[in-house]
Amino acid sequence: MRTTATSTRSIETGHGRLVFPCFMPVTTFGGAFPLDVVARPYLSRFAPALMASHYYAQSMKKPERPNHPLFVDSGGFASLFEGSSVEEHGDMACICTKYGKPLHPAEVLTFQQEYADIGATLDFLIPPGTDEQEAKHKQGLTIKNALWAAGHHVVESSMRLFASLQAWNAESAKQITEKLAALNFDGFALGGMVPRVRTPKVIFEIIGAIREIETDRPLHVFGIGNPKLIRALFEQGVDSVDSSSFLQNAVNKRYLDPHRGEFVPLDEVGSAIKACPCRVCQTLDVEYLRLEGALNNLALALHNLAALHSYCGLERTE
Amino acid sequence: MCNSPSVEETLFPGAQGLFPPQLALLEAGYKSSGENWVISAPTGSGKTLMAEWAIEQALREGLSAVYLAPLRAIVHEKHIDWEKAYGPEKVGLFTGETRRERAQGRPRKEQVLLMTPEKLSNYLLSWKSNLAWLSRIAVLIVDEAHLLGDCHRGAALETMIGRLQRINPFARIVALSGTLSNAEEIAGWLKAKVYVSDWRPVVLQKKIVRFKSPDQKLDLLAEEAADCVTGGGKMMAFVNSRKRCEQMTLKLIERGFKAEFFHAGLGQAARKSCQKRMKEGAIEVLLSTSALEMGVNFPARKVVIYDSFSFDGESFGPMTVQRFQQCAGRAGRPGYDDKGEVVLFLPIWDPGKIDYLKSPPEPIRSGMFSTDSLLREALAEISGRLSITSEHLETNFASRTLWRIQGGQHRLETVVSSLLESGMIREVQKNCRTYLNETPLGRVATQMAVSPGTINLWSMIYHEWEWLEDFDVLLAGCLSRESTPVLGFNFEEIDGMTDTIMQIPSSILDSSSSRLSKALRQISAKRLLAAVKMAALLHQCTRGDTLDLLAKRYDCYPTDLINLKQNVAWVLSAAERVLQILAKQQAAQNEPEEHGEKEVHAVAAEKCNRLRLMIEYGVPAKSVGLVRVGRIGSKRARLLIAGGVDTLAKLAATNADSIQRILRIRALGAQQILSDAQKILEEEQAEDPFATESTPMPLNKHVASPWRWPFRLDPYRLRRALELSVPHCSEECVHVVGGAEPHTVKIDSDASHRRSYSCDCADFAKGTRQCKHVMRARLELNDDGEILEALRLLQEQNDRPLRYGLSEIWMRVGKLFDRFTGREVDYVGSQFLNRARTKTR
């Protein structure tokens, strides 16, 4: 049984009210991805909020801070880097990598409080196939860090704190949600779903379990860029997702068919572009999108973003 | 979001009444749609409000609107209005045409941005560093959009719109114009909705008044003026030259009218005071060239179009319908006059090829049909990294132009190879692909906004002439396209100019005409003569002659000279960089032993620099060093020179006290000037230990006496005679047509069959026995005396140096009307020479 009623939730942020459901396009800083720099100023035309990873957000210069709601994740995916290790302390845990200083919950929280409108607590990813023991241990650390952050989140900060959730099935989802729902978080953010997109059933089960316990506050799912899946997640009670797939597909010259919700190689697009009502397709043409080049790629990325919004029913109506 | 009262409320309190075009647009959903619009509606139909609607929509969305208009007068006027309507912090003016303004910053927080197309164009070429505000543009309003068809500025506007669409595909385009007959075609190009209306707030009543001879025109004008003024109206008349504008004004004043003139030659102060009197209503009749056509307002009941021919800077031609309508549209003030009257003066012999009263204006034709524009815009694409391969040039650029829609098929490969050949771009192989990159030469062109043609010209001159004198540098500067206004050169000036240039050292003036025509092949004879005049003028200016004096001597306006100086100075600063690059390239190619040559070439760049400073700051050669000091501009330089400190060396050697005294500045400033001067002097001496005040020049061997036209008959009139034709001819009388009016030449033969000719033209009446009609008649009757001799001399291949050959070059100047009629012109009278030849055989 599905509830087709999508979110009617919203939260106040330091950059205005954020109304769900929404898609948060990912942006990076520091010039590792040139297309991001060019695309960033346009994202706010579609999206009510942007997502930046803590990892890249650190390269953000003050004037680069978008004048728009910004979600900064915890950068917890660093625990998957080769040679990284977890360092446990009494009431929290850090991630040590070969690069740079350890990722400490305090450091993450301080940064988020300075730059972000929404921040997620430092979590530990649990890839599919992780053995039960290890998975439980990582979930325990994720809970520990969430509790730590809840205790250290400065009350005056306008930053909204989302508790990161990690789960691998309904049962584990139930457990972590029960522990964290008791606290005063502004919302929840489910991580670790990217490697599970091929088994959406698992994701739906996890979300179902979370929503059974936590019915009020916003629920975000990290890293989901497949329009069909996004639509399904919204129907399951998810409030927001984020992804850079619209950019990556643009670089790979893949075009989001706004009617089918699928990325297809530009060479196979044919007349779909004529039917696309987005401003990019109304102004430019397939030949233009097909060429390499900063602006050509920008145009394709912007179409992808527009098409994602229209496919998921997220067009802004103000 | 925007709290300021909407413009509707501020300008039209309580008016529910919109003009019909405005209402129609509202009903078509213009205000809230995100679509592009092309709107053509007559002057005064309220297009400004349409622009304001688009601006307000952008403001509501928290985004920004860019408003473009071709004339700074319009932009400034709107700036004042909109600062009031939207609040000064929201509105920004970015015109930047003068050098100082070019350094002006970029938009930041402003949401209503007023610019000229050229300014926005510039920003788009460095789009990456301007993306923060470019990405926030919600609408681009192109006012007076018929500028697209302008042969000089149209291409830049056209490509600029295309570039903005690529950089910010969300920017909505709104194009407004009073005269677009092919609005549909333009809308097709922009994928825009189109709205065309011919509604006017005041009905226009148009009539044509025919005159039999030009000397009737003044009476006719006075009649029209009397008719208008006695009825309490004001009148405006358009004439096609500034001189005539002034003369007619004086004549009307003599006849008791309160008349004034307004044209682009007026200085700032004169212009302001004229505008003030316009506002006060103190002017009954205003005579103008085209300056008022767009923008500035003189509300008049009647508009007289006095001249039906117009001058486009190069040649005369019949006025376009476009121009007619723009002039005519000014007639009739809404609320005051129940109708506007338009009067067009036409000669009775006007063939009526153009029906001014009924024809729609000429369709806008893309400015990219000019090769120079095409080259410039293609180079801009590459410089701005907007197109990185030939394929991009085609897909990103060419295929998206109005030019292409209108059939522009010029192969992009030829454009690319021409840019490659002239060294402005180069090919770079990477990953099996050929990328196009700009070279240092190309960078000069785009950064300094000089055309590829100008860069080519300088590099041609650099390679052709080993040694360039000051005059040569000035001449090259004046030949450059950007050196406007181009001062006209009249036949009457040839002798004076020949004398003037005789003593001026110059490699180019010493070159034979065949060498010149090879090296400077794109330059028309007329342009060459104009450049010689302009260069001579600037040369005298660098020798200390004042602008007022020069303006009088060369019969032009000080404002023109100020503009010319500014533009030539700009060209020279670009040329300096071009010459440096070329010298470096040549040095790299040359064997190390061939050292001497390199220095000669570096001297040319140095000359550019020195002459630029002289022109820009009005200082003599020996004092140029003064203005190299950062804190010294033209004013301080003049003070220093007056105070006896006229060289850099002297400045460096004086003490801070005297600097302080001369310049009347603080001690600290004087101290800084002194130390700057010493530093610069040191650097200069380090660079060139043998530097003297002036560079020694190679000796010039000038022939003492100039070559002069050897015949009594006037070559100018002869040339004009060749433009005439003879529809009827007998032994007693010859009808001659093709000039301003038809004339009849009467022939009387005496007993010994010697003919004597008389003509009914004004020239003959003044005592010119050999007026052009008489010459033409004699050619027709084969009674040609020395005329054939003169023609033969003209046809001979002459290889005299330029300085003796001004009159020959003059003979090559194109016929005045041929650009428009498309008729072949027999410049040298070959038909008559051939006829004579066959006869002798």
Ligand SMILES: Nc1ncnc2c1ncn2[C@@H]1O[C@H](COP(=O)(O)OP(=O)(O)OP(=O)(O)O)[C@@H](O)[C@H]1O
């Ligand atoms: N609805 C209206 N009611 C009364 N007056 C109006 C209305 N709309 C515009 N006007 C007035 O009409 C005059 C001409 O308007 P506007 O300058 O917008 O004309 P335009 O179409 O831009 O003409 P042009 O082609 O010469 O630029 C202005 O004085 C303006 O204030």
Ligand SMILES: [Mg+2]
């Ligand atoms: Mg207007």
Ligand SMILES: [Zn+2]
């Ligand atoms: Zn699209």
